[in-house]
Every structure is written in C-alpha cells, then in structure tokens.
Amino acid sequence: MHPIVKLLSQRIALGLLLILATSALIFAGTQILPGDVAQSILGQSATPEALANLREELGLNEPALTRYFDWLLGALHGDLGTALTNGKDIASSMTGRLGNTLFLAFWAAIIAVPLALVLGLVAARYAGRWPDKLISGVTLATISLPEFVVGYIVMYIFAVNYRLFPSTSVIYDSMTLWEKLNAIALPVIVLVLVVLAHMMRMTRAAILNVMQSPYVETAELKGLRPATIISRHAFPNAIAPVVNVVMLNLAYLVVGVVVVEVVFVYPGIGQYLVDHVSKRDVPVVQACGLVFAAVYIGLNILADVISILTNPRLRHPK
C-alpha cells in the first residue's frame, strides 16, 4: 500500500475513534449534571407519581450503559431523540440552525481566509517595515477586543450611523440570497475581524521561517523577485502550519460564535445550545455536543490530510 494511503486511513480511523470517545464523555458529562432530569422538567410542583411516570417515559430507570448505547445507535441512524422542552424532533430543528451557522461561517471564511493569507504574505514580504507593522497592529487590535465589543462598534458605525446594513441578522428561508447576505453583513465583518489576526500571524511566521532556508537563499542568488520567491518557493513549504491554523479558526467559526449570534440575533446553533442548557434539556445538549465534536475533529482530520498531501517527503517516499 502506498504509504500516503496508509497514513490517511490511519488518521481517519483515529478521528472516528476520537469522536466515539467524545460521545462517551458527552454522555457521561450530562449524566453527572446536578439534579434529576425528570425533576428539572416538572419543576417544584412535581408529584412523586408524575416523576415516576416521566422517569419511565424517558427510560431513566435503565442502566446508564444501556442508555448510552441506545443513544449512540440512534445517533448513528440520524435519530437524536426529541427535545424535552418542546417535544420537537431534535435532528430536524437542529439542521436548520446548523445550516444557518454553516452559512455564516462559510461567508466569513470565504473572506477571512484569503484575506489573512494575502495580508500574511504582504507582511512577510515587508517584514519589519511599515506595511508589516500596520497589518500586525490592526489585526492584533481587533483580536484583542472581545467579540461583543467589536459587534457593538460595527453596529454603531454601519447600522445606526450610516444605516448601511441591518443591525439584527435574522434570516429565513423565503429570503433571497442577496437579502440574506445583506442581513449577515455585520456578523461576517465581526467574525472576519476576530479570526483574521491568528491566521495572518501564522502565515507570516511560517513564511519568515521558510525564508531562512538555504534554498530560498539560492533562489535569491538566482535573481528571482521577492514576490516570486515567496509565492513559488516559500509558501508551498509553509502550507502545513498555515492549514492547521486555518482549520482551527474554521472550527471556531462553527462552534464558538454564540456571542456574535446573541448580539446580532442570528438564529444559529450556538444560541440553540445555550437556550437548552439553561433549561436542562439534556438530549439537545448531547446532540449539539456531538455535532460540535464532529465538526472540530472533522476539520482537524482535513487539516492533517492536507498537510500530509502537501508534504513532498510523504508524497514521494524513497
């Protein structure tokens, strides 16, 4: 077997194992939450009979291990159960929310990733000079501010003062793509500002690192222009660390944007999760946890795969 195929299959198998382990952790975590689920659903006025009935209905009398495997089996079949609070099917109500989150993450990434790479390349090209300092300064400033502050500033400037974009980003199915993009303009701006610095700094550092290599010196001695050296020789060798950081940030765009969702009233999955945590709606919390873990692990596997594929030493073994 080609070593690269072997490596890849190893990575993917490891990722799946990791998801399985996470599912066990999530399940265990929700089990040790203080308070009885039935009690928290029925509230203070619960009668003992009602509690017993509900426990029976929810299958809480089964041993934890049996419940775990039932849950896991259901999840594998796409059946995540029903929410305790409103009795809706979790899978179907989560799909819409997840879709919205992915939509927002997609457009933020489309802008942020190329922008970060270009800015990183420019900063590396002019390392130590004013373009580098300007880019680093601005991006570091935006990442240092808490997201909600960036959100309020952006909202004040673009929604209240100039009325360019709406201050709330509610989107729904009957909107056209253009209307949706207009609605999510402000959260996209905020997310871009928040994830830009990390990716930009890593691109810059990775390229500067490669620039110390002897083959770059050779390229310089050949008389190539600095821009060509960076794009032809340095960047391809800096892809692996950059991809890792890009994937981390993409994962963040999916699982870590609850603050932005709240500020802009965006119907994403983060808000959905938080609402259900405060109501102790355990099945929903478990389902969201599983989805988040899968997104995180999936994107990290993707990062591994890309760095393996872009590594010439692995592609061309001796």
Add this chain to the structure above:
Amino acid sequence: MNDELKYLAGRAAQGRVSRRAFMGRAAALGISAGMAGNMLASAVSAQGAVKGGTLRIGSVGGESTNSLDPALAASQVPYHNLHQFGETLVEVKADGSIGYRLAESVESTPDAKTWMFKMRSGVEFHNGKTVTAEDAMRTMERHSNDDAQSGALGIMRGIESMKVDGDVFSVTLSTPNADLPYLLADYHLQIQPDGGFDDPGAGIGAGAYMLEANEPGARHLWKKNPNYWDDSRGHVDEVEILVINDATARMAALQSGQVHIVNRVDPKVAQLLGRSPGVQVVNVGGPGHYVFIMHCDTEPFANNDLRMALKLAINRQEMVDKILNGYGTVGNDFPINAAYPLFDETIPQREYDPAAAAEYYKKSGHDGSPIVLRVADGAFPGAVEAAQLYQQSAAAAGIPLEIKREPNDGYWSDVWNVQPFCASYWGGRPVQDQMYSTAYLSTADWNDTRFNDPHFDELLLSARAELDLGKRKGIYSEMAHIMRDEGGLICPMFNDYVDGLSDKIQGWEKDGTGELMGGRASQVCWLA
C-alpha cells in the same frame, strides 16, 4: 385650547405641516413639548388609522425553547405572540375597567358566585371554525388540567363547575369572587378551538393576526386575519416580532430603524435613547414593584418593631432616582399602587426617617449583630446597587446591614421564599385581590413574607364577595394599612414600563396594564 394650534395639529396630522414645524409653533405659543406631542398624537388619531405595512417589534425574553401554547407562556416574547393570534373573553382596559372581547357581556348572580359570559356571535377562529361557548369552556378545562402546566392554573383552582347553555358560558365558583372577569382576562386564557386540546401550540385563535412563520428564539411573523371581527383594531398587514435579548442590540435596532417598537428600555440609557433622532421613550406606571422581603415568622424579623425600623430606614425617593433613574414611583410597603382599581390615594406615604428608625431599632432590642440581606443581580435590575443604598441609609439610622451576594443561578429556588431577608420583585396583578391572594394570604403558596394575620385573611375573603365598590375600597384600604404597618414587605419602588418607539408609530396610548400597552400595541397602533 388655542385654535391656531388645533388647526396646526390637524395639518400636521395630515402631513401638510412637518412635525418639527408644528412643535416649533407650539413652543412659540408657550405650550410644553410634551403637551404639544400629546395634541399631535390625538389629532393624528382623529384622522383615523392608516392601514397596511409591517410593524416590527424587538423584544427581550424569547428562547428557541418557546412554544405557542398559551398555557406555557411565561416570558415576554410568548406574551406578545399570544396577543397577536389570541383573543380572551374579556380584557382589562387601560383605565382599569373590563373590555368585552369574545364575550359581549358578563353578568353575575348577586352573591358573585356564578358568572355568565354571553359569547359574541359570528366570530371565527383562524381555521374557519365559529367561536362558541363550548370552546371557551374547553379552554378553561385545559388550563385547569395539571398536565397542561398552565400559568393560569392558580386562577382555575377557584372554579367549582362550568357549563354551557346556548351561547352563554357560565362559571360557578367555590367561594364568591367579584373580580372573576379580571381573572379570566389573564393572557394565558386565550380561547382556542376546542380549548386547544388537539394541538395547543398551533397558534390558532380568534385574534387579529394569523401565524405566518414561527421560528422560536429568532422571529415570529403574523399576518392580518381578514375575518377579524373588530374593525377598530389590527391596522397593519403584518406584525413581525424579532427576539433581541441583548439590550444594546435592541436599542440599536430601534435607532437604526430596523424595528418600530422595543420593550424593556434600560432606565440608565432611556434619556440618551430618547434624544436620538426619530426615537421616543414612553413610560407608564404599572403594578410591577421591586421589594425586600422579611419572613414575619423568623427571628429577628418576627419582631414588628424591627420590621418597622427596617421600613423606616430605607430611602425610597433615592432608590427611584438612582435605581430607576426616575422611571418609577415610590412604594409604600404594601404591594398596591394607583395602577390598581379601588386604590386608596389617602394612605399616608412612609418617608425615610433615620431618627424614628433608630428608635424602633432600640425598642426591638436587637442585639446589634448585622442583619443579613441576601441579594443577586437577577433579583431585579439594579438589585445589588439598591441593597448598597439601603445599607448606607440604614447605617445612618444605626442599623447594621450585611449584604450577602448570591449567584443568579438558583436564586429563585434556594434564596427567594427560603431565606428570611432577601431582594425580589413582583410583576403585579390586574386586581388587588389577586395580588394579595397570590402572596399575602396566610395559606398562599408564594407567601414569601410568611405573613399570617387571620383578620387580614378574613378581610380579603370578605372583599371578594362584596359587589359594592365603595365598601370593597374600604376593605382594601384597611388591608393596606395592616400590610403597611405590620407586614414583612419593604416596597421601595414601583417600576414603570419603559418602551421605545419609532416616530413611525401612531395611535400609541398610555396603558399601564403591561409592557407595549399591555401587549395590545400591534393591534391598536398603526404605521405613519
């Protein structure tokens, strides 16, 4: 009133003179801005409501776990949703009288035990079914059912039997209650087809707007019900309720023109917000109040002299000025104010009196150890700051208070109604009887001051059966005096409802029955 101004107001209402020109002219004639604004508003109303448009409301208090089931409504967004699609038998009007909705008249037997609601004929639900007395009865049955987990269950407990006779729905109570129509005006009791037994969360009622899109925690879209029975309400084509829990984002949405109405304007920013162009802040006194509560059966609070010392040691006006920024009124240590019918205005206002407080404190014989006051940010907005002000004003009277700050999480289950002295709030009730029965009757579940006075209980029950309003007012006044002088309630302030409006909203009236005109803003107002 000046004829010129009246003429101008009319012109402004028709849009022939700008609002600014009108206000300028009014100022030149020596009329205050507030008064001129009122004149303009009434002139606009006289021109008649403009139909059409989409009215957008930005509201706090919505989660993705919300349902449209009227029984389950507990926070603001579900409250407003119910007012879009639902209609109750009767409602409490802004002036405190009963307004007839699905019932066209109400009668009772002289003993106030049996009440007859005659149903309005020819009204249809959104699904085309005619509204009958049967539906009303089934609705009440569902809310009486423990399984429905209705917020109105407490109201239903007093009902002994119900029956339908043609188009008359009648209710027989186990004990007389002259306030029954007020109780059935509760917002949970929206009449649903067959009582909502089939699908309680369907969002089908007999109200002015029909469900178009339901995305809990994000937005709710309602469309005008073409068959709505009441022509004087429901002027816009669509009502969109956006869930904006974040206060800053909500104010920004109003300022940027994305919504027309917002609820819960923070008093701290209300004046700033009111100064921004095209935005108006409206406040109205309501029955809601912020309180510090003592358990009358627990030492040291079992001693009425100490309770009186603590009541005299709080500076009410300072609290209204600093905690509510003036958007409220001072309390008087009983849970009733002018927002309630049959309120006795002559009860003397208790003032901050450190000297008298010190005297009562001495008389109580308290050993001088600090009195622990438990408080959390979530007890009411500004609760921690209010407790600190209280600590200062009590210290001036020589009474040491120790503030114990509790976490928000678990405050309502572990501290309130458990610990002997803590901060809390009440949203108020439409009538005095309901407020007292909920929290001050010795047997009430929520008797959070552990108040137990047989004479007080007796008065409360006798007022219920009293149909003579003058006599009832007298009884309530006596109860207020007892509560004020012997109760465990320290009530420093009644908080106003503070809403924000865009200048596109017309037809707004002062209505203290709840926020956004008691939830009726989208029915009564229209878009200019």
